[in-house]
Amino acid sequence: xxxxxxxxxxxxLNEESTIATCIKKAQQALIENSVSxxxxxxxxxxxxRSSAIALNCGAQVILQPVKGYGAAxxxxxxxxxxxxxxxxxxxxxxxxxxxxxxxxxLKEGNDLAVGSRFLGTxxxxxMSFSHRYIGNPFLTGILNLFFHAHVSDAHSGFRAITKxxxxxxxxxTTGMEFASEMIVAALRxxxxxxxxxxxxxxxxxxxxxxxxxxAWRHIRFMLLFSPNWLFLVPGxxxxxxxxxxxxxxxxxxxxxxxxxxxxxxxxxxxAFILLGFQILSTWVFAKAxxxxxxxxxxxxxxxxxxxxxxxxRTLMIGSIFxxxxxxxxxxxxxxxxxxxxxxxxxxxxxxxxxxxLMVIGLQTVFSAFFISLLRTSKN
Numbered sequence: 001x002x003x004x005x006x007x008x009x010x011x012x013l014n015e016e017s018t019i020a021t022c023i024k025k026a027q028q029a030l031i032e033n034s035v036s037x038x039x040x041x042x043x044x045x046x047x048x049r050s051s052a053i054a055l056n057c058g059a060q061v062i063l064q065p066v067k068g069y070g071a072a073x074x075x076x077x078x079x080x081x082x083x084x085x086x087x088x089x090x091x092x093x094x095x096x097x098x099x100x101x102x103x104x105x106l107k108e109g110n111d112l113a114v115g116s117r118f119l120g121t122x123x124x125x126x127m128s129f130s131h132r133y134i135g136n137p138f139l140t141g142i143l144n145l146f147f148h149a150h151v152s153d154a155h156s157g158f159r160a161i162t163k164x165x166x167x168x169x170x171x172x173t174t175g176m177e178f179a180s181e182m183i184v185a186a187l188r189x190x191x192x193x194x195x196x197x198x199x200x201x202x203x204x205x206x207x208x209x210x211x212x213x214x215a216w217r218h219i220r221f222m223l224l225f226s227p228n229w230l231f232l233v234p235g236x237x238x239x240x241x242x243x244x245x246x247x248x249x250x251x252x253x254x255x256x257x258x259x260x261x262x263x264x265x266x267x268x269x270x271a272f273i274l275l276g277f278q279i280l281s282t283w284v285f286a287k288a289x290x291x292x293x294x295x296x297x298x299x300x301x302x303x304x305x306x307x308x309x310x311x312x313r314t315l316m317i318g319s320i321f322x323x324x325x326x327x328x329x330x331x332x333x334x335x336x337x338x339x340x341x342x343x344x345x346x347x348x349x350x351x352x353x354x355x356x357l358m359v360i361g362l363q364t365v366f367s368a369f370f371i372s373l374l375r376t377s378k379n
Contacts, residue, residue, distance in 0.1 A: 002036045003036065003081075004036055004037060004038050004081045004082040004083075005035050005036050005037060005082055005083050005084060006030060006035050006036070006037035006038075006082045006083070006084045006085075006086060006099075006103055007037065007038050007040060007076075007080035007081060007082030007084070007085045007086070007163075008026045008030075008037060008038070008039045008040065008085075008086045008088070008096070008099060009040045009042065009073060009076035009077070009080060009085060009086070009087050009088075010022055010023070010026075010039065010040070010041045010042070010059075010088060010089070010090045011042050011044055011069060011072035011073060011076070011089065011090060012041050012042060012043050012044060012046060012050050012051075012054065012072075012090040013043075013044045013045060013046055013050075013072075013090075014046045014047060014048045014050060015046070015048075015050050015090040015091055016046075016048040016049045016050045016053055017204050018090060018091050018092035018204045019041065019050050019053055019054050019057075019090045020053050020054075020056075020057050021092050022088065022089075022090050022091075022092055022096050023039055023041070023054060023057040023058070023059050023096075024057065025095065025096035025097040026039050026086075026088075026096040026097075026099060027039065027057075027058065028097060029096060029097050029098070029099045029100050030099075030100075032100075033100040033103075035100065035103070037082060038060060038080075038081065038082060039058070039059040039060065040059065040060045040061075040062060040076050040079055040080060041054040041059045041060070041061050041062070041090065042062050042063075042064050042072040042073070042075050042076045043061055043062070043063050043064065044064050044067060044068070044071070044072040045064075045065065045067060050090075051063075060079070062075055062076065062079055064076075066174060067174075068174035068175045068176075068178075069174075069175060069176045069178050069179075070171070070173045070174040070175055070176070070177070070178025070181070071174040071175075073087060073178060074171060074174070074178075077166060077171075080163070082163065083162065083163055084103050084106050084107075084160055084161075084162055084163070085160060085161050085162070085163060085166060086099045086102055086103065086159075086160045087157065087158070087159050087160065087161075088157060088158045088159075089157045089158075091203045091204060092201060092203075092204055093126065093157075093200055093201050093202070093203050094115065094157060094158040094198065094200065094201075095198065095199055095201070098115075098198065098199075099160070101115075101196055102115060102158070102159065102160035102196065103160055105160070105194045105196060106160055106161070106162050108194075109192065110192045110193065110194040111161065111162055111164075111165035111186065111191035111192045111193070112159065112160070112161045112162075112165060112182070112183075112186045112191055112192070112193045112194070113159060113160045113161070113193075113194050113195075113196065114151060114153065114156050114158075114159045114183075114193065114194070114195050114196075115153075115156050115158035115159060115195070115196055115197075115198035116151075116152045116153040116156060116195040116196065116197055116198060117153050117156055117198060117200040118136070118137075118152045118153045119152050119153070119195060119196075119197040119198075120197030120198045120199055120200070121197075121198075121199045121200065122199075122200045123199065123200065123201050123202055124202075125202045126200050126201055126202045126203065127200065130211070131211070135211065135215055136153070136154075136155055139154065139155065139180070139215065139218050139219070140152065140153060140154040140155065142219065142222055143180055143183060143184070143222060145229075146222050146226040146228075146229050147183075147184050147187050147222075147226065148187070149183060149184075149187055149193075151183060151193065151195060152195060153195070154179065154180055154183050155176075155179045155180070155218075156179070156198070157179065158198055159182075161182075161186075165186070165189075165191050168185075168189045168191070169182065169185040169186065169189065170185065171185060173221060175214070175217050176214040176217055176218065177214075177217040177218045177220070177221040179218075180218050180221055180222060181221060181225075184221075184222070184225055225290075227283050227286035227287055227290065228283070230283075230286070231279050231280065231282050231283030231286055232280070232283045234276075234279060235276050235277075235278075235279030235280035235282070235283055236276070236280065237276070238272045238273075238275050238276030238279065239272070239273055239276025239277055239279075239280055240276070241272065241276075242269045242270070242271075242272025242273040242275075242276055243269075243273050243276075245265070245269045245272075246266060246269040246270060246272075246273060246352075246356075249262060249263075249265055249266045249269060249349075250266065250349050250352070250353070263348055263349060266349065266352055267352070270352050270355065270356060273356060273360075274356070274359055274360070277360055277363060278363065281363060281367045284367070284371060285367075285370060285371065285374065288371055288374040288375060289374050292374055292375070311368050311369070311371075311372045314364060314365075314367075314368035314371075315365055315368050317364060318360075318361045318362065318363075318364030318365035318367075318368060319361065319365060320361070321357045321358075321360055321361030321364060322357065322358050322361030322362055322365070323361070324354075324357050324361075325353070325354040325355065325356065325357030325358035325359075325361060326354070326358055328350065328353065328354040328357070329351070329354040329355075329358070332347045332350060332351055332354065335347060
């Protein structure tokens with residue numbers, strides 16, 4: 001028996017009016033290009049005749065009780081035996097007769113091939129105005145910004161990937177964010193991604209998209225897998241901006257836009273510094289955890305930093321900060337006692353310095369222990 005070269009996976013949820021068309025187009029494409037293949041329809045809980053129709057058309061039908069776009073594809077991947085895997089929705093919006101165009105990109109040395117609707121043709125009525133001009137461009141833009149991708153349609157459902165590349169991705173999500181995860185994981189593994197213009201037709205039946213929940217799932221995923229944007233950027237802005245304003249105010253007064261900021265503003269600047277430091281600490285935690293779990297790869301800079309900043313050194317730095325703040329607080333208390341605790345605002349700016357040093361010192365100490373725990377091998 002000839003080995004399978006191409007596996008076509010079609011997720012299906014109540015697509016009885018279109019599933020036969022998709023299967024027949026895929027079968028014809030395989031025949032025309034003399035390719036041995038299999039067509040796998042993953043039924044994700046259909047209550048119509050989709051599965052029966054798919055079986056009658058000669059497709060392999062697999063049931064996936066776990067709901068979700070990503071869950072359906074992951075089930076299909078488990079059963080795919082082909083060297084190349086083609087993915088496409090079962091609502092006939094994508095033209096399966098062109099599936100070999102994607103396969104050719106893989107044969108040319110690419111690892112992931114994506115059919116771009118925005119480089120090709122979107123038929124009238126195929127995509128709503130908000131999805132075409134707002135939602136998809138916005139989400140694709142965020143993905144390109146966060147992960148340095150260069151794709152025009154990150155959410156296209158018509159794509160192909162080599163089986164070898166797929167084994168490297170460690171895909172985890174179950175919902176619509178699966179489309180973003182595949183691109184992000186491919187970038188993480190430094191795989192070659194290519195795009196090709198495609199046609200996107202009108203959908204038969206009811207759309208499975210939930211605009212705002214699905215958009216949030218994409219954004220949530222991209223934020224969670226991009227700790228630099230989720231933690232490093234806001235943390236740096238809060239910590240750096242607060243620290244600068246704190247120093248300026250501590251040695252005098254900060255004048256901005258015709259307003260003068262003094263001791264009362266320093267209380268807020270202190271809060272900004274502490275909040276920024278906490279967010280930056282969380283960034284370090286997220287990086288360490290992601291590397292530990294294999295979600296991201298370590299970097300040379302991170303490895304060097306880890307080698308220099310050991311648990312013992314970090315504990316020493318944190319302890320020094322705390323003792324400086326604590327010693328300063330004792331000094332201020334003694335000076336206050338000398339005047340019989342009269343004058344509530346005595347050395348208040350200096351007190352804020354001591355507060356910062358003590359809190360940051362303690363945070364550094366406990367953060368050091370937590371980082372060491374995250375770095376501990378699971379094996």
